Amino acid sequence: MAGLVGAWVGLSVLLVLASLLPLSRRPQWWIRGLDFPRLQLAVLALLVLLAGLALHRWQPLGPAGWALQGLLLVCLAYQLSWVLPYTPFWRRQVPRSGSPGGPSLSLLSANVLMTNRRADALLALVRQQRPDLVITLESDHWWEQQLAPLETDYPWSVKCPLDNLYGMHLYSRLPLEETELCFLVEEDVPSIHTRVVLAGGESVRLHVLHPAPPSPSENEESTERDAELLVVARSLLESGQPVVVAGDLNDVAWSSTTRLFRRISGLLDPRIGRGMFNTFHVKFPFLRWPLDHLFHSRHFSLLSLRRLPDIGSDHFPLWVELALEPGRDDHEGPQEPSPGERQRAREISAHGNVSVAEVPEPGRA
Template structure:
């Protein structure tokens, strides 16, 4: 099993590449390694092997102890001690078995006692497993769901590190570091300075974009309306817009006079929407596509709200929606803005494929991961609301907005549309 589990992970990763031969093995290792590519893949396989080896040894040791606890009730201590000496077991395990034989009172380890002794070990191993399974998200929706909680896995690994450092468990400190490195490698790059983020150039058109999933059940209208008026965006995109919200958003017409509503999506603008593509995305690929004409450029805007991938069918539909958006925006040479609730995080392999195929970049880059959902439970919060731009648009700033009564936090992004 120590070899089989890492081999199975590598096999699944190779299958995802669609390649054969030596190039498939290299690509599979690079997929597992994430940002660390080939070296990271080797590191992951070795780490998984070590963890599996510990789990197997621990389980076998536990079974052996249970067996000798039972046999001690039926056989003499001398006989069992002689037998233990002859067994090809490790010295520490032999000591444990002899202790069990010499203390014939069987001690039952309760679930609570087990968690007290080994809960942190099991927890850190579980976090490592979940961290790795996320790289295989393209195969199954449950695997994809494990990719979204890198921040939580990182925090868990740090807690484990300090716990084992306090206990002076050197081997488990290393295991905790594996968990930390796996997830920090995915999170840290979002905080690194981005060459695309700089002071606005003279030949750019300033553009402020506000986006928010309103939540159908939310009735705290004034919070959102006040926030929009305070920010005075040039473009505002809203998702989960029902009848009551449509009426409330119409009060923004004095600052955002141009609007298009389709399904549960509303796009408002202070600039004329020169063209709206009503039938560009079908009912399974919910979205609004529009254009704004500047004197020098034409800005394409896509507002999306993809399906929540909580089943195999919805997972497939969400991925199809992302593919449709990528197919539409990739050939565009004019400035392109894509915003919405994508129900996918920065670390999903499907997200990474979308960004690559669409030639877009996330406005978060350089500003941090900024989790937006669920707003009511920050400990489980993940970034699933996104603002994407192509090379014709410069990102100047992006930030989260306040709680407006929804389960999502708004995003506000300051852009510069390049003239040349």
């Protein structure tokens, strides 16, 4: 029994620490990585809470034990507060479109996994879904060759094949104008910035991002990732344009950085009030997170949002279809950023040695 109590105490302390460490906002990968498994940590906190109640039947916990139970309950509530917006129990941030026949934009985004050789699965999915835009991430020269058949139906494209896991391609049925391929923060991590011209002549500003994650095998800190996200967010502040930002951001939807990105940019997340739409990891259902994102301005409402079937990658593809309805005013949030949040975004951008002036602004007058 003493061993079980010791294990319970040890697990409880670890869960409390895992909840406290991200509050420091330190950029080290092992701290920022704790932003990801908030749902898993909530489940573990609940299980350890129940285990504590079961142990109490055989051995009273005492004041210290009940204090630890109280901390676990706080941890459970705290972790759930981050992920609950990404469930159907929350109010939807983006309304469903009321005019499906109007101008729209559909997008299929897929982190293909550079070593994956099931290009046929992706091509079949594109033929089935027929999106306006196809975004591929981690696509190298081999993938570029395999995706060449798309050019018949997608005559506009942006290609950046790289063998470092950060290649990216954009294929479009719609005209692309003012296109720029940039390396904003790291010299080997690209991003695409362009203006998509819809069938009716309306234009949409598009940014495709895939910053490197904080991890022991890549960047030991989140500085580079956070700087890229927030400098793009700052460039969008008060732009007044229809805007879409898409890609694998190597961050979860509920992290403090992604929240700050939404507050600074003013963009909306169609997953809020609908679900997490976890795209990574395909092989581990209990360890899945929403790493592939699409954010958009208030000019849009939602037609459809789906996680698509496995294509052999470690990511599921993501499908989003938006209706351009600039006259609607029934969107929910986000709130205006506070002066402190604006300052924090400026500081993070500065730490990444990147300025707003370096971010292309296609279509901005």
